[in-house]
Amino acid sequence: MPKDPTQSVYQRIDKFHSHLGICSQCRNHPFGLCPTGARLLKEAATGKEIKECPIVDTQLKTLPVSDEDAKELCKMGQGADCCIWLCIGTEGFECLYSRKEAGTTLLGETLKERWEKGLTVAKRNGCDRMKTLFGKETTNG
Numbered sequence: 001m002p003k004d005p006t007q008s009v010y011q012r013i014d015k016f017h018s019h020l021g022i023c024s025q026c027r028n029h030p031f032g033l034c035p036t037g038a039r040l041l042k043e044a045a046t047g048k049e050i051k052e053c054p055i056v057d058t059q060l061k062t063l064p065v066s067d068e069d070a071k072e073l074c075k076m077g078q079g080a081d082c083c084i085w086l087c088i089g090t091e092g093f094e095c096l097y098s099r100k101e102a103g104t105t106l107l108g109e110t111l112k113e114r115w116e117k118g119l120t121v122a123k124r125n126g127c128d129r130m131k132t133l134f135g136k137e138t139t140n141g
Contacts, residue, residue: 012044013133030098044133045095062087062094063130069093073127082122084115085130097130 019040020027026037033041039050045063065086070076070093074086085097100112114120 009044009047009129010132012040012047016040016044016133041133045129062089062096062099064091065093065095067093073129075124079121080123083124083127084111084120084122085126086122087111095130097126098134 016037019037023034023037025032025034042048042050042064046066046069048066065074070086074083074093074095075081076086076093083095083097085095085100087094087096096111100110109117111120115123115125
């Protein structure tokens, strides 16, 4: 993934958090972000500069994950060290960290419930990038 050498992931996350401080739409509706908030969130999550973020993209349900990040950050294919929130969607790899209660199996279980029961191969509960982005404590990668 090409990275802007002048901005660290934490600087991009700080930009998103600063936006939350001034935008009541984004602060009060995390899944109904304004176009600027959606762009800043995507930039923080992907490390890529987003020129524009159409309105349709403001209803973020999952975050895109590059093939490189799926392997290196999410540890795809590395058994228990793989992040449980990595999934594949119609647009490629996605992160479900911000939507832990989303989706159910045919038995009505969420991914979170399956993980809590020990039924998943992947065991790692998120990464520092997502935990920092969503204001959680940073542990595990």
